[in-house]
Amino acid sequence: MEVKISVQGLNAWFGSKQALKDISLDILEKKITAIIGPSGCGKSTLIRCLNRMHEVVPGARVSGKVLLNGKNIYEGDVDPVDIRRRVGMVFQKPNPFPTMSVYENVAAGLLLNGIRDKNRLSEIVEKSLKQAALLEEVKHELHKSGASLSGGQQQRLCIARALAVEPEVILMDEPCSDLDPIATVKIEDLITELKREYTVVIVTHNMQQAARVSDYTAFLYLGKLIEYDDTARLFEKPQKELTERYITGRFG
């Protein structure tokens, strides 16, 4: 199995507050890796370090390495914008561009990257919406506002938007937290499909979700990586007592 992203000795700060402490783990290609842990443990900070989103926060900094296909994304010659295209992100709250149509939402990244040919744009928009399991629901309403869709549809639109620019990795920060159970199931099914072509890293508060969809699970606590293992093994027989206490709900 190939390593897609190798995190090596990663530390992250918000000003003087250290949010991540010496994190090292390998994220495998075309697998789904879940990151779990209590609130404030550094889950979102970790994934934001994987596509250089952490540094946009004033006062934020990192040390250590994040190797994407063997190259450290924090080296001086790396373009962070390119990294954010290759390592796309989907957020907790669906955030389609409110003034744009469904079509325009998906095409936005392509236009920014200089693709102008209308046929090419339509082809990619259709492909992305299909990959995001949304095409059938919106194919006759591509010019409707993205904001007019339901919550679950909006989230799939955001996924389509990320897919349109042909990422290698998709980061998802609690993608189902704001969704109802039916929409959640659809997103989870989609995530399982996406790993055929993409590497997926998902932060989730929902341990059952992590158990359902992921191949590997990393447990973070107070900024440290406590345990990282095959999901089935971690949920059947965790190696660390702290992991056992957290996943069995006996924290506190």
Added chain:
Amino acid sequence: MVREAFDRKLASIREDVLKMGSYAKDCVLLSMQSLKEQNLELVEKICKIEEESDLLNFNVEERCLKLAALQQPVARDMRFIATMINISGNFERICDLAVKITEITRKTIGRPLLKPLIDIPRMAETVGEMLDIDLEAIAQQRSVAAEELAKRDDFIDSLYQQVYNELLTFMMKDPRSIDDATDLLFVAIYLERIGDIVAKTGARVIYMVEGKRVWIK
């Protein structure tokens, strides 16, 4: 402490499975006593215990499945619930096999057994020892000593072989003894099977506590 209510439910399931374990031990030892003494009262007692074991098995399984559905247990809790369902079924099966021994007791009432019972009661006693090992481990929530179970299971197997050889000799010498010899052979078979079930129960306890899958042979 968090999840107190859940822990109480798990403890209650453990208590009932221990109760089933003691039913299983009672059934095995009483079935031996009933056969030796040709005691119909004991036979009735065993059948009543078996009925209670059936009901309790159903109840334990139902509670475990409910907890699985409602609490989404993982890790130790999940292994515990899966093991309790399995072990509860094992103990109920042991009671069933003990009832089969009582059917032979009923059949032999009023006439002497083909031969004095020596090895067959030793098989039953050893089963009792194995059950004690399992039940103590479950009660104390620790692993079993696999070698202790394996040793005793092997001993039961060797006694079974002795009984088999001896009864075969009887049958070859005197075909009129086939019916009586077969009855005793079935008793030995049931006890040998019970020994296997108890050994497998021990393996499940190891899985429950340590998360390791072992075979006890």
